[in-house]
Amino acid sequence: MGDASKSVAGSAAGTLTGAVSAHLVEDLSSDAALRAFLGGLPGVDEVGAAGRAAQLATRSIKRESKLWALDAAIRMTDLTSLEGADTPGRIRQLAAKAVRPDPSDADVPSDAEVCVYPDMLPHAAPVVAGSSVALASVATAFPSGRASLEVKLADVRDAISAGADEVDMVIDRGAFLSGRYAQVAEEIAAVKKATGSAHLKVILETGELQTLDNVRRASWLAIASGADVIKTSTGKVSPAATPSTVLVMLQAVRDVARATGKVVGVKAAGGIRTAKDAVRYLVLVHEVAGVEWLTPERFRFGASTLLNDLLMQRTKQLTGRYHGRDYVTLD
């Protein structure tokens, strides 16, 4: 991963500034080098970014294109429960719903994964076994990330040994905001190593990074350090995913792919509750990153209540009628 990271950082800067310089970041362990690299990325104009996202939100998605989007959103959903009150029973129900979201219609696809705390993985595992639904766990002292690297890595190993296919880590926002980029990079790289073949999603917690310049820099830093997916939020901080944040993250993965060929996914998590919002995010994905990102391999929703609205809208789209909340399962 080390070599790949260097090439990501180096050639990306070349593309973005128009100047071709191969080794801008010699090494991910130097704050100064990382600051020079991240500071060299073009700025983000907040008003312009919000304006573009708002414009794309006016797209009118109807009929078969909407039906396709609803199914795609179901497939892209990481059905999530990250509560202190989670119990084995609740997690089993959640997992069952991810496998078969609508008991009355076998055509409804499964969700992408269930996302739970590490100690809940053993309760979800038997339910999803044999299905296409992956098991994901948050780790690294989620959601604050305020623990030593050692503790974070132990958390990750715990998740992996409990069978996690995907691990959602948080970055150290304190380190990022105080300019200790190398520490952020080092932690991501260490977690990446600890996850082995499991997929690594890196949560930027954009609600704490606050500016879109920071979102862009954190996206590049996470990607250069080994993220397979960059994820907006823990869901514990408001605002969580917003259209302009996701826009900037999509631009980052698009630019990385263009510069290096490396493909990274994006996960919009937190605050997405309606099918209408989900479809708007898919439009953003489609028109910013491109149609290649319209797959669960490359784009995910982290959500708990979104799924039921997707199901209700799907039925409406197919039958022309709404049925109420009593016809979708509440878990």
Next chain:
Amino acid sequence: MTELDHPAEWTYAPAPESRDIARLRSSYGLFIGGEFVDAADGATMKTINPATEEVLAEVAVAGAADVDAAVAAARKAAGGPWRSMSGAQRAKYLFRVARVLAERSRELSVLETLDNGKPIRESRDSDIPAVVAWFFHYAGWADKLEYAGYGPSPQPVGVAGQVIPWNFPLLMAAWKLAPALATGNTVVLKPAETTPLTAMVLAEIFAEADLPPGVVNIVTGAGETGRHLVAHPGVDKVAFTGSTEVGKEIQRRVAGTGKRVTLELGGKAANVVFEDAAIDQAVEGIVNGIFFNQGHVCCAGSRLLVQESVADAVLDRLKERLATLRLGDPLDKNTDIGAINSAEQLQRIRELSDVGDAEGAERWQVDCDLPTQGYWFPPTLFTGVSQSHRIAREEIFGPVLSVLTFRTPNEAVEKANNSPYGLSAGVWTEKGSRILWMAEQLRAGVVWANTFNRFDPSSPFGGYKESGFGREGGRHGLEPYLEVDDG
């Protein structure tokens, strides 16, 4: 992870706005003295939908006698209650008109799109909301004129003859009418030949609002009607938005008559992108600058001046972005690029683009299917353009961007100002001091920083040099319609 083969293309199903909402009628008369009447000689013209070439309606063509009647009605009303009533009273009428415009915005958006060819997204989200905002803004001025800085008791000029273009038909009517009415003037308005319909609905709204007869008169027709209006001795003030060529003709006609004139004419705006710009948003701004409204915008950012160090990066992104623009049925809510307004305009765009080829610039066009009916031109870039090329100097008034490069800020200023026009300019940089310095250096009426084609009723708009004179919008927009006390 689950496999889902991504579609080769996620096609958006057609999402057309219903054309029935436009309540299109088969014929439209003139609006004179509060009545809808036919032309005295019965002359009519047809207005068509430029996206399909289908005839939408027959519209009266006002001749000299009709213009005469309209000016007489306006003259009579200028001496009547409109002038003597309090500003607060006039404001009530204008607020009422603004509210009805807002209520009928969907109808007006669809009608505007049918008649003009612009995408419904723009008429719905940009044109009509701005129309409403203009009436609300100037309604608010009507009872505050003595505080506007034009003396203790500024008086109306009298009868205004206003001639407007086809690119923003109803919005230009609002720009002209709202300040004229707020200041107590009466008006004869001539909409453009190819886009008369929304102005006639506006006439209906004035009638429904019980505006005193003759305060607003609307005469449709072509250039000849405009000439009668501008030359009419009963007109005290001429306001025109349109081409520099016609603007010059108007100025010659009114010279020595004592009529007051404001002209808002052509442009060839420089959109200047520095290397430290927020590149993604600059690309959006370039797109919005030249492809908004098919480039039929007098202040369009038709010359991209991009710093050489980022030129390739910007152009790559720009081309990629242009490929995502959706061209087609203007009534479809997902359409970004609509139809060219007329066969004549399409011809001009084609001619100047061919000149670009002949002069050695390199043409790049989006590869998209154009509808077989109607007037269409794909979004187009010319690279390798020099200052001496005609496509760098002449207004094309279409979706054609000329790309030039510069090395230093001074060179950017020199090239940006090297034009007979001076209506607008754009500056893209994350450096605040450079924005201020550029705004000082650029000889253009409007300088946008990190945005483009943004309009607000409170912000004055108008040109330098051959882009015209006079300001529209805000407090400044009152002045052309007031006898200003110089003492």
